Amino acid sequence: LNTTLESYIDKNKLPLPFCPGCGHNTIVEKLNIALVKLQLDPKKVVLVSDIGCNGLSDKYFNTNAFHGLHGRSVTYATGMKLANPELHVIVLIGDGGCGIGGNHLIHAARRNIGITVLVFNNFNYGMTGGEHSVTTPQRMKTTTTPFGHIEQPFDICQTVSVNGAGFVARTTTFDENFSDLIVEAISHDGFSLVDIWELCTAYFVPKNKFTRKTLNETLKELDFSQGVIQQTSRTEYSRAYRCLYGKGISQPELPIGKLVTKFESKLSTPLRIIIIGAAGMKIISAATIFNYGAILAGLWTSQRNDYPVTVKSGFSLSEVILSPQEVVFTGISKPDVLLILFPEGLEKGKPYMDRMTKDDILYINADLLPISTRAKTVPLKFSKGKKRYWALASLAKVLRHAGIYPLNALKEAVALHTKFADEYTAILEADRELVRIA
Amino acid sequence: MMRELLNGSEAIVRGAIDSGCNFFAGYPITPATPILLHMLNEIPKVGGVAIQAEDEIASIGMCIGAVMAGSKAMTATSGPGISLYSESIGLAIMAEIPLVIVDCQRMGPATGAATTGAQSDTQFLRWGTSGGFPVIVLAPINILDCYRLTRHAFNLAERYRVPVFIATDKEMVATAITVECGSFPEILKKERRVVPEQEEFVPYRIKESSEVPAMSSIGGPHIVRMTTSSHDEHGYLTKSPEVLNHLNRHLNEKIEKFVNEIVLTRADLDAGAETLLISYGVTAQSMFAAVELARRQGLLISALGVETLWPVPERAIRDAMQEVKKIIVPELNSGLYRREIECLARPQQEVIGINRVDGELITPEEILEKGLAPS
Numbered sequence: 113l114n115t116t117l118e119s120y121i122d123k124n125k126l127p128l129p130f131c132p133g134c135g136h137n138t139i140v141e142k143l144n145i146a147l148v149k150l151q152l153d154p155k156k157v158v159l160v161s162d163i164g165c166n167g168l169s170d171k172y173f174n175t176n177a178f179h180g181l182h183g184r185s186v187t188y189a190t191g192m193k194l195a196n197p198e199l200h201v202i203v204l205i206g207d208g209g210c211g212i213g214g215n216h217l218i219h220a221a222r223r224n225i226g227i228t229v230l231v232f233n234n235f236n237y238g239m240t241g242g243e244h245s246v247t248t249p250q251r252m253k254t255t256t257t258p259f260g261h262i263e264q265p266f267d268i269c270q271t272v273s274v275n276g277a278g279f280v281a282r283t284t285t286f287d288e289n290f291s292d293l294i295v296e297a298i299s300h301d302g303f304s305l306v307d308i309w310e311l312c313t314a315y316f317v318p319k320n321k322f323t324r325k326t327l328n329e330t331l332k333e334l335d336f337s338q339g340v341i342q343q344t345s346r347t348e349y350s351r352a353y354r355c356l357y358g359k360g361i362s363q364p365e366l367p368i369g370k371l372v373t374k375f376e377s378k379l380s381t382p383l384r385i386i387i388i389g390a391a392g393m394k395i396i397s398a399a400t401i402f403n404y405g406a407i408l409a410g411l412w413t414s415q416r417n418d419y420p421v422t423v424k425s426g427f428s429l430s431e432v433i434l435s436p437q438e439v440v441f442t443g444i445s446k447p448d449v450l451l452i453l454f455p456e457g458l459e460k461g462k463p464y465m466d467r468m469t470k471d472d473i474l475y476i477n478a479d480l481l482p483i484s485t486r487a488k489t490v491p492l493k494f495s496k497g498k499k500r501y502w503a504l505a506s507l508a509k510v511l512r513h514a515g516i517y518p519l520n521a522l523k524e525a526v527a528l529h530t531k532f533a534d535e536y537t538a539i540l541e542a543d544r545e546l547v548r549i550a
Numbered sequence: 551m552m553r554e555l556l557n558g559s560e561a562i563v564r565g566a567i568d569s570g571c572n573f574f575a576g577y578p579i580t581p582a583t584p585i586l587l588h589m590l591n592e593i594p595k596v597g598g599v600a601i602q603a604e605d606e607i608a609s610i611g612m613c614i615g616a617v618m619a620g621s622k623a624m625t626a627t628s629g630p631g632i633s634l635y636s637e638s639i640g641l642a643i644m645a646e647i648p649l650v651i652v653d654c655q656r657m658g659p660a661t662g663a664a665t666t667g668a669q670s671d672t673q674f675l676r677w678g679t680s681g682g683f684p685v686i687v688l689a690p691i692n693i694l695d696c697y698r699l700t701r702h703a704f705n706l707a708e709r710y711r712v713p714v715f716i717a718t719d720k721e722m723v724a725t726a727i728t729v730e731c732g733s734f735p736e737i738l739k740k741e742r743r744v745v746p747e748q749e750e751f752v753p754y755r756i757k758e759s760s761e762v763p764a765m766s767s768i769g770g771p772h773i774v775r776m777t778t779s780s781h782d783e784h785g786y787l788t789k790s791p792e793v794l795n796h797l798n799r800h801l802n803e804k805i806e807k808f809v810n811e812i813v814l815t816r817a818d819l820d821a822g823a824e825t826l827l828i829s830y831g832v833t834a835q836s837m838f839a840a841v842e843l844a845r846r847q848g849l850l851i852s853a854l855g856v857e858t859l860w861p862v863p864e865r866a867i868r869d870a871m872q873e874v875k876k877i878i879v880p881e882l883n884s885g886l887y888r889r890e891i892e893c894l895a896r897p898q899q900e901v902i903g904i905n906r907v908d909g910e911l912i913t914p915e916e917i918l919e920k921g922l923a924p925s
Binding site: 168415 | 551552553554555573575580594597599601603604605607608610611612613614615616617618619620621623637638641645664665692721724725726727728731767768769770771772773774775776777778779785786787832835836838839842910911913914915
């Protein structure tokens with residue numbers, strides 16, 4: 113900055129709206145002192161405030177500000193820092209926000225995203241009427257704990273510390289020098305948090321005869337230390353991200369998937385093929401390669417897949433439409449050709465088999481016979497083992513048996529457009545041994 | 551002829567990248583996960599940031615923060631994730647954050663059927679947050695439309711400063727078709743309207759109620775203040791009846807007054823047809839295939855594909871149904887959009903739904919059967 117800023121507070125907007133004796137007055141004052149000490153460009157500073165009385169404080173600062181939803185301030189702050197790492201992002205959150213948004217706090221700490229969180233911690237909800245919060249100490253009375261609080265208070269500092277926060281400190285508004293802790297927190301290159309204990313003179317003080325003395329006694333009783341609790345030097349997340357994923361580290365473009373027509377197909381009307389097998393048996397991959405072959409042969413295709421929520425168990429299905437024209441509707445109710453390779457696919461295939469007519473062809477693993485269908489049934493015998501190649505070998509067999517498009521198109525699809533070209537080429541060379549018509 | 555096999559998620563991601571999207575945050579959920587995976591790969595290539603957040607609430611929160619800092623952002627989820635986005639959708643409406651949200655719909659309430667497509671969120675996307683204020687919802691009919699409507703979604707988000715949804719589903723994001731390489735339509739990229747450095751910036755200052763204020767990025771040339779609360783032009787909390795009235799009317803009018811500029815439909819009308827089919831998303835694929843079948847039989851039939859579900863393209867719908875006796879609305883739900891059509895139909899016009907909720911697609915044959923049945 114060219115000139116020295118004497119205050120980051122807009123004096124025209126004063127006085128602050130907080131109750132007499134409320135700790136928020138002190139936190140706002142100390143944050144201003146910290147900003148003056150740091151002399152940051154106000155245009156590079158953003159205060160992200162949360163719900164509760166503390167959320168009224170950003171208005172008084174001559175910096176950027178965003179006032180967001182309860183407990184979510186850390187998420188907006190993270191987005192801002194990721195988008196523009198030059199920003200000094202300061203979250204103003206209450207103990208309520210730390211409850212409802214506790215998850216975000218943990219993960220921001222773990223990520224070590226370079227934001228500073230200032231917790232206005234007065235052990236209750238001052239704005240909504242003095243209800244208990246996650247930091248209310250045991251035995252204390254609030255409007256929602258009229259006979260005293262039973263739950264143990266949330267240790268914000270330890271929670272973020274054990275999860276990798278870069279800088280963590282605890283203080284009270286009675287500490288004359290806590291603006292220095294705020295300076296340290298903002299200066300820290302990584303996630304930083306200052307848990308600031310204070311008095312809510314509207315509710316918590318009168319309900320519990322709570323004073324500076326009892327506040328300090330509570331800290332002692334809980335064995336909560338003050339001052340800097342943790343300081344580490346892990347790399348800040350937005351920097352780490354740009355180092356690892358930044359521009360210039362783009363992956364090489366694979367030629368896979370860009371297909372130039374060089375074969376011909378005699379197909380004159382759309383052909384609907386469904387292949388059903390078992391999960392993990394490369395059904396969908398084989399259908400994709402089969403589609404690539406069709407595209408090389410000048411056909412238009414579609415592929416619609418279906419599978420249960422499980423990954424390596426249950427059925428796996430691909431519906432493929434090959435057509436001399438562009439495909440408009442990608443669904444199939446009755447296939448012209450159906451392949452059922454594994455027992456897992458039998459139940460799924462049944463409705464299709466019921467709908468098929470004598471003009472349709474069913475290729476089915478002979479071990480699954482007998483079945484009832486009007487379709488012309490072609491039993492397939494597989495040599496044992498290499499089950500993961502049955503799908504591709506079967507589709508090659510269909511091409512040999514039923515035509516559709518040249519087998520060489522499939523071979524080229526395998527050779528030029530798959531990641532495992534050698535492996536698959538070998539399968540196509542050996543498909544006669546792997547699968548034969550019984 | 552160079553061709554490729556392209557699925558809906560790839561088309562959406564290419565649309566986003568070509569729109570200048572440089573921020574993505576998402577959380578894995580079937581069937582939206584492929585978009586997260588593609589974005590994690592593609593965004594670093596354009597110098598942006600893509601991240602898997604700890605949950606859906608953080609995903610959309612990070613996007614909102616990134617937009618305020620100058621990014622163009624997108625997130626993607628499925629119905630259960632939209633439930634978690636709800637409060638932040640409201641925030642984006644109130645704070646006027648341009649944002650693109652992809653909903654890859656799946657069937658049913660709650661966890662529902664994760665790998666089964668459906669058009670479950672047709673009304674939910676419009677009414678899914680408190681307050682009742684408008685958003686924009688686009689529904690691609692086919693895979694090339696996934697690209698085209700994603701481009702429109704980014705433009706609309708910038709123009710109107712609202713969350714714009716792409717309502718798609720498992721049937722689109724996980725289904726692939728052959729496309730000609732380079733066949734994506736050219737669409738002019740709309741850049742964010744920002745206040746120049748030398749001009750005064752008042753975050754929410756507008757002259758007319760339907761006007762959309764220009765932005766300035768946090769970290770840029772101005773001091774910026776935005777808020778999720780009811781606010782005056784400076785972004786300060788207010789209870790002034792006059793200011794609240796102005797704000798709430800503005801949030802409605804900035805969309806309502808421009809419906810005809812926002813909406814996109816695809817009409818294929820036969821003069822003299824007695825039946826009009828109206829549908830959207832994947833069921834509109836079946837609808838247009840049914841039209842082809844009917845015409846091959848020498849029959850007259852009209853169809854209207856609705857690409858902008860919200861705001862409802864009332865004029866286009868009214869125009870299309872002017873001459874017909876019967877209106878058929880196929881949907882993969884119990885009739886969620888049919889109620890919008892019924893509102894617009896004349897009393898003597900019959901509005902009939904074709905509805906499947908069993909996870910199977912509605913076929914062109916099913917539509918034709920209903921469409922041609924005597925009323």
